[in-house]
Amino acid sequence: TLAMSLEGIRDFSIIATAPQRRLSIKTFVARWSDSVIREAVLREFKRGGQAYYLYNEVETIENRKAELEALLPEARIAVAHGQMRERELEGVMRDFYHQRSNVLLCSTIIETGIDVPSANTILIHRADKFGLAQLHQLRGRVGRSHHQAYAYLLTPPEEALSATARKRLEAIQMMEDLGAGFYLAMHDLEIRGAGEVLGDSQSGGIHDVGFALYTEMLEHAVKSLKAGKEPDLASPLSVATEVNLHAPALLPESYCGDVHERLVIYKRLANCANDEELERLTEELVDRFGPLPEPTRVLLECHRLRVQGAPLGVAKIDASSSSIVVQFVPEPPVEPRKILALVQSSRIYRLPGPDRVRIEMKHDDLKLRANEVRQFLKRLA
Secondary structure (H helix, E strand, O other), X not given: OHHHHHOOOOOOOOOOOOOOOOOOOEEEEEEOOHHHHHHHHHHHHHOOOEEEEEOOOHHHHHHHHHHHHHHOOOOOEEEEOOOOOHHHHHHHHHHHHOOOOOEEEEOHHHHOOOOOOOEEEEEEOOHHHOXXXXXXXXXXXXXXXXXXXXXXXXXXXXXXXXXXXXXHHHHHHHXXXXXXXXXXXXXXXXXXXXXXXXXXXXOOOHHHHOHHHHHHHHHHHHHHHHOOOOOOOOOOOOOOOEEEOXXXXXXXXXXXXXXXXXXXXXXXXXXXXXXXXXXXXXXHHXXXXXXXXXXXXXXXXXXXXXXXXXXXXXXXXXXOOOOEXXXXXXXXXXXXXXXXXHHHHOOOEEEEEOOEEEEOOOOOOHHHHHHHHHHHHHHHO
């Protein structure tokens, strides 16, 4: 659902204002140890509060209770889990609410709607086994009043954690501000991926095309539907104008040494939709790496022509020293009469085929060639 909102298929709004005097919950990811548990619980007792100890294995929960009683003789421990009888569970929760017990040893049954203002410390045993949304819900059981609340995510040693568990714990520890739920959901989307847009599957055909291409296709379809048009499934993507100026066009290794950084810049150049964006990126390149070498100037010139040609339905620009050929897509958005009028107005323009125009000019200078193409596109626009 969140993915659909971000893609513009659904609307969504964010309520980011917390209740008055509400404080964010301090979250700690700690290696499981008796000293951490004792220190956290006793700190809560000293200010007259209560604590949750979340232990999600019902079969051995009584053994855990005995261990906690030995570790915390000061505590009055109650047990709550989903396999208890209804009346018994109700009695345990009433006692905890009225502070007759001060540690609730429980399963994830508490994640739905428990609101005890005096309970402001939660210790989650084996936090690496929980999902991100679940950890966020469980952490939200404390901090229900104006007191500072603490959440301890107890984990086994670092080497026993899986890569995704580590990512989840890092995310929940970073996002401890009030109203962080939306950003956590975004992190969860990144870690687990989005499901199918039309259907209930957790994954669709996204792997066949790649995430970037998939989102581009989806964005194109959403724009078409919002404009009241039928999405063109035969050519679902906008025209990517191919520009060849017959000169090296690249970011040289001597100019930008990091291969990953070069790939990022190529991607950002390809995503530039207008001259202003290209200008800003050019300024950034000069600022970060120094004066532009010739191959980079050619690369930027190619992208300028791409940006200028794409709205006119130009599929390919081939500018060699002997002649320049501008090829159009089938049914371009430019009126054919306009192209014919241009060809008739000057001797240098020829029509070698129904979908292309040749500019008969010999230019060894690359700048003059590029300028000639720019002039032609300007007249066409």
